[in-house]
Amino acid sequence: MAGLTTEQRVRRAAIKLFAAKGFHGTGIRDLAQAAGLSSASLYHYMGTKEELLAELMRESLDRLLTTATTAVSGVDSPVERLGRLVVLHVLTHAAQPNETRVVDHEVRALSASARREVVRLRDDYERLWADAIADGIRAGEFTSPEPSLARLALLEMCNGVARWYSPRGPLGLDELATNYAQMAMRLVGGPEQALPSFEYCRDLVSKTWNRRR
Amino acid sequence: MAGLTTEQRVRRAAIKLFAAKGFHGTGIRDLAQAAGLSSASLYHYMGTKEELLAELMRESLDRLLTTATTAVSGVDSPVERLGRLVVLHVLTHAAQPNETRVVDHEVRALSASARREVVRLRDDYERLWADAIADGIRAGEFTSPEPSLARLALLEMCNGVARWYSPRGPLGLDELATNYAQMAMRLVGGPEQALPSFEYCRDLVSKTWNRRR
Amino acid sequence: MAGLTTEQRVRRAAIKLFAAKGFHGTGIRDLAQAAGLSSASLYHYMGTKEELLAELMRESLDRLLTTATTAVSGVDSPVERLGRLVVLHVLTHAAQPNETRVVDHEVRALSASARREVVRLRDDYERLWADAIADGIRAGEFTSPEPSLARLALLEMCNGVARWYSPRGPLGLDELATNYAQMAMRLVGGPEQALPSFEYCRDLVSKTWNRRR
Amino acid sequence: MAGLTTEQRVRRAAIKLFAAKGFHGTGIRDLAQAAGLSSASLYHYMGTKEELLAELMRESLDRLLTTATTAVSGVDSPVERLGRLVVLHVLTHAAQPNETRVVDHEVRALSASARREVVRLRDDYERLWADAIADGIRAGEFTSPEPSLARLALLEMCNGVARWYSPRGPLGLDELATNYAQMAMRLVGGPEQALPSFEYCRDLVSKTWNRRR
């Protein structure tokens, strides 16, 4: 925990606890204890508990969206674009499972207005996937009878990684990502040997998440 | 709500609310109101809130496991088995999204002992998938470099259905299930034209879920 | 429990539980279970919980007062009267410890009006002791500088029996009663060899408590 | 109430209410009101209601045991020892009737483990009495056919003081204590003119109870 500001410690504690026990299952006192503060002091570093959640979610989605936009912009090949999206998504979910779980599970805990923002970010992100799939079909590289279904299936299957992947397990990040990219390509009927550069994606993810808020 | 016993009304209310707001986000008074009772009366029909959750989860998983076991037992072809599992899973998640969401999201809210039971049921269920995939690979019908990854990817992708499918949307249950079966076959490199009987699976699911507890 | 009416079972259960856990520590459901009834059925045999307590206390005190009045009326000797009071009191407290404990501990749980009745009965009972002591002093058989103090000391010391006496312990009822009578005589400076008839008192107590309500 | 910390106010309120209405008859809201706090604030100054009770009882018994041990240690004469024990006990029960009533009445409300501690303290205390009586008999100064009975009778008779003594009544503490010492001596057949120093005992009690926790 050395080198972290108190605010960062609060946010880390929140992410960890919200991921592990849920937003409603995490008390303000749990948070305070995990951050090494009194519960009163917590309020120097956050608004309400719900505002903290909203911030964390917006930030996580922001990073994901930014990274993905960077990765696919200017890339013509839909195959390459979809491949990059899958690998980025999987790497992010494997490397930041707590952030990811919070984003995926706690939308319902947000107030209406915060939820709207988050949903909009999520929609923007999913559009990148939808576009890659649609372009791939148009270009004759993918064959999906129901492109929306494919998108949803792909996203859910990749989200799942956050729920079970462990760096102490048998699979390295590269194998994990490559396998998922292959499964994704198969799922949309694309060329499965055409996989994106793992190193490129890994560096992109790492750059995004090491950048301090 | 006609024709339901009070206990059933309580359980339905619990499933709906736990699915919508989470276990910790649902108060006993919410539950009572949704069931049309006072909060004191609730306790004629349940033990503690947590015991109610545990019962609901066990029952849902029990049904899923029973249905799936029925569907695959005695079937030799791994392709047919996996196909049926996918269709059953998708139909169940589309038709009973609340039960399913609770099962998938609220394991962490269970006490240690209840969690053990639920995890065991889930493990039994996943074994059916693992066996079908492993047998398919052995028989040369599937080609998956990492069978466990394939199983996890398939399950997560099918779970997702409960989060977004709406019977009022453009897709019917048959299209939904058939598409998922096709995507699943592609994902494991199997023969995608060999799809299981939708009617058979639909009847099985319907029989399981119409049976009153 | 054979041969008891349901009402008697209820009263016995109440006495036992009120003695063991206190009036406020005993729930209506405890009572029902101990009496072998549903809590609703209980109300066929009692008024409110508090009325039940009041009845039990009045009845116990009534018996004690009646027995004691019988034992001392027409007896001239204050020594004999005080001796009988001590033996009766001790025997009652040893044989009916639950009734006694309730009477001694739960006055505060009564409503004002019920408390008044109970206190009046108690006062009548204590008057018998006060008279015996005063007469003994007047007759030169007792020497107590503060007769009220002696009365209170005697009563409390005898009440204590209900808190610890066990028929399975080393002391029989006769030794117990005789010893207490001796200690009492000493305490008021009376002739300690002049002890009342144990058999007479035992029979009186036994007659009083075997009489069904 | 001036000069008291909030914690002390809470404890005083608890002692007063537990004594007056019993542990189970006292609600957390009663406690809060008597202490001048909200029921939530109460929990800054105590653990659970039951832990508060246990603390209060342990502390009261601790003081009693300490005072009594001080008073009798190094004293050879059993007559003097028993006399001091009686006077200390009576003074304590007259001066701190609430503490005393709680200790004497609410043992049953304790959890098993707290009860064990309290009973052990009580046993240690009663041993001082048992030793004084046994030594007195051995020395030929007391004549008690059943020493245990004498001990129990003495203790109960002295406990009673807390139930009725009022400083606004006709008796001063000195008369009260002296009379009880005399009655006690008579009860065990000891020399009743040999009474312990009232002033010594009064100062000891007062020192013990004025010491702030």
Place this chain on the structure above:
DNA sequence: CATGAATGAGCGTTCATTCAT
């Protein structure tokens, strides 16, 4: 910055009691 103190509101649960059957 940091926190002890404080609280209104609410938590899950149990209370004593009633009543239709």
Place this chain on the structure above:
DNA sequence: TATGAATGAACGCTCATTCAT
């Protein structure tokens, strides 16, 4: 007689939040 069903009120306790210091 007997009870399942029902409930308003209260239980002991924790919640997220504020604020004076």
